[in-house]
Amino acid sequence: MAAAVDFYFDFSSPYGYFASTAIEALAAKYGRSVNWKPVLLGVLFKTSGAAPLTEVPLKGAYSRHDFERTARLHQIPFRLPQKFPVPTQAAMRAMLWTADAHGAARATALAHALFYALFVDGIDISAPDAVLQIGVSLGLDAQLLREGMDSDAVREQQKQENALAMQRGVFGAPFVIVDGEPFWGFDRFAQLEHFLAQTGAPAAPLTAERSASAPMLRKG
């Protein structure tokens, strides 16, 4: 089995959201699983000196336009929330706890729901209560999730995940690393596919059995 694709993202990045709608199918096409790795862009930006796209003069107006155009082109439902960007500590902690407590498949489902809440339904997921409600809607226990998000262990893990990402050279999001090869941005997914096609394991035919135990939903 070829190595997994490491998929780094921040919940507040529209390009990360776009990438999240495509990464699983792309990886699966070349026999790869996906490791979903939430990070905090604010922490990463301290290293690279970057600022949120929409807050940069000129670039901000352009990026808002580009979000809409990119979503249209890829037919991804999208509406930039009124409050943007939003802090994503709560969302990231919820995902880390869910992965630890219930495995990667549940955590990935939560990630999709959080992205969708922010960029389709316009829900402010910076609020821990909003994150909790989304978790509950996916069958997670409200009390355990709340305690998990507030736990020292998860806070510590959050710091470590950001530090580890930076150690690997991740300076933005979405960011994919596969077989040591880095790809920054949803607009590198064509190059990512080219790379996977050249070096990835040939895609096995998707049988019912394989589909039922899809490795990308299992691996942590």
Added chain:
Amino acid sequence: MAAAVDFYFDFSSPYGYFASTAIEALAAKYGRSVNWKPVLLGVLFKTSGAAPLTEVPLKGAYSRHDFERTARLHQIPFRLPQKFPVPTQAAMRAMLWTADAHGAARATALAHALFYALFVDGIDISAPDAVLQIGVSLGLDAQLLREGMDSDAVREQQKQENALAMQRGVFGAPFVIVDGEPFWGFDRFAQLEHFLAQTGAPAAPLTAERSASAPMLRKG
């Protein structure tokens, strides 16, 4: 005739060089001409607070890798010069003077030669003498070109072109504006093509006559 494509670039940007190898064929495919518009990224970056890609921690190493990968993928000859990035005032002035004195076609030929000198032959085009030599190799008069590059008129025009670009929202390069629609980056050329295909005039068949008077080589 549909409106021209405005193509903004800085001679020191590898992505601008990659774009320069593709923009004419892309525009011509949809019946458009190209206005070649050199700018100074250093001036634009003062507004947006950006820094040269390769000088940003982490992002610098990635971008060097991405330059090579992108060149390989598009089969564009490329070697990052040892001295990089380089100041491009002299190259920009030479192009402005050539456009004024000899028309857009000669200026475009000079632009291609300058990009090629920097990113294929590793020539330091920050040196006015290197720019002069390249101009002479294209049949330009050394004395007139030197005087033109040093003239107050061209220096003033250089300032104005940068200011006009910023007024239009250009904050990076390469940057294309067509029918008011902005596209930042060589990695938006697929979206640019999508846009041209939807809104551009249908491409006329390229006859020998039309080829000989290709509008993209004539318009200023």
